[in-house]
Amino acid sequence: MRDEDAGVKLRGSLLRLQIFRPEGFTSAELSEAASVAGETSRDFLKNSRYTELVGTRPSPSGKGRPVNLYQVTQFGGELLTREIVKWRERALLREGIPEDVFGSLVELEETIEDMETAVGDERAELRAEAERALKSCRTDLRALEKLSRLHANEFRTRLGRAEGRLTPLVDEFEDLVQGLVRKYGCWVDREASVWEPMLVLFDGIAGPDKAKSKVIEQSLKKDIPVASFDLAAMTKAIRKKLFKSVGNLRAKTPLVGCDLVITVNSETDLGQVLISEIKNYAPIARTGKRLWHIDREHVRQKHILKAAAYIASPEPRIRAFAIKCAGALTAIEAVASRAEAGMEALGDYVVAEDPISLANTYMGNVVCVDASYNETAETELRDTLVTYRPLMADHKF
Structure with a gap:
């Protein structure tokens, strides 16, 4: 005993x-x-x-x-x-x-x-x-x-x-995100407003960074607010904690519908380390099996109800974002509650199908932008469902 x-x-x-x-x-x-x-x-x-x-x-x-x-x-x-x-x-x-x-x-x-x-x-x-x-x-x-x-x-x-x-x-979504940005990063141009799509940028290149500049330029042209986190200046322990926090928010808040972009240079030691970390700390990515281990959360349930309200918004961008978040969060909730594969529709927007596939369909993209090109890195990230893209002049993120 x-x-x-x-x-x-x-x-x-x-x-x-x-x-x-x-x-x-x-x-x-x-x-x-x-x-x-x-x-x-x-x-x-x-x-x-x-x-x-x-x-x-x-x-x-x-x-x-x-x-x-x-x-x-x-x-x-x-x-x-x-x-x-x-x-x-x-x-x-x-x-x-x-x-x-x-x-x-x-x-x-x-x-x-x-x-x-x-x-x-x-x-x-x-x-x-x-x-x-x-x-x-x-x-x-x-x-x-x-x-x-x-x-x-x-x-x-x-x-x-x-x-x-x-x-x-329990803090609202915007308070949770603001706290995360205040602690680990900064807003590039302006803060995101309530239920507005935003871009989360993980900058993994030390010094001058064309990849970061291009991602920010494309986002600001579309009037999409950018929250930037300087991975290159963080320790491994801090990066791990940041990835975990973002993964938790993506499982229960509208961050689930936002796109995430990680910039790296695979020709550098730091770039290779970050690619390995992205693979290992995949809660930031769209993954199937990991969704089964997510606990049911009152925060997620609350945001599902809010999404239903914002679907009626007269502003097209907010309405489309709410539909996207409603689909992903409802699917994750179905997985978390160990429901059967079929689920009730939320309005006309959530189709009864396999919830993991549905969650992956609605969740925001996770893109790794490489200032170089590394075939090994591309292969490593393929199983995490992170989209690998070498930096090219005509690429849009």
Whole structure:
């Protein structure tokens, strides 16, 4: 039982470190977070399926060998969440109704209280904590329903009130995007307005960049706002975090209908690194199998309803963009809820067909513009559904 408790503590601590230490953490930091012995933490990381070694950090004492730096992988985070959910269900069924049966609910309520006064990055971190606590609450409620109807009814009532308080705190799409741009990039000419198609530009070429200039020029001619992110100036850890954030937004907001362009020069070392990262961090791209792992989100459901309203807009560009977003988000929601392949139409715009194919049809394009040409790079990106294009004078993006 002691080994099982340590394992649960370590797994839960990995999820928290994934949020609060995205740049990486050491074995000692995991040991402290989980309240376990240093040797236990080191042994756990040596055989971990959840983490990867990403580098080293100088010893805290300034002497001796550097200490290893770890990060939770995307697969590891998903696996940790599933395992902890199953453990909580088994624990509730095995132990009956514990004294702290409302513990996860109290944690959610306290996190919401903090969110109501927090701003900026602190609010974003609390939101991640709230989403984790909300999943735990739903797991506890399912297990509690098998043990005590009276406790389950009280739990359900309080959870409903907590979700009601949380919903208004979830930022609107434009706030989420603004936060992302403020943190990692900038607007090139003007900010995108509500439900307006925009272009997301990942600039992966250091120094003078004809590819970036051409992409921006073509977008501004069409009056399409551009959010630009300088990948060449970022560390690998920051780029990974940026790609993950964009992938999350594409799964539940109108960013799903926007085009993404990545500029690289495959003749440089940086260009080759970025092509590898684009392939590995494919949530920014249109991929089929990955859609099956997307959780259902209130944010996505809210934007599906908004899309239906904007479909009636008198402005053709906004109406076309709303139709595109409605199709993609509805398809992703069908996949996330494990619905059957057929789905009900949203107005006359969503056709009942395979939801993955439908999502890929409606999602914005992801294009890699190469200032050179590299056949290997083109082949590598083909499986991610990223469109590879060498820079040519007559190309339009």
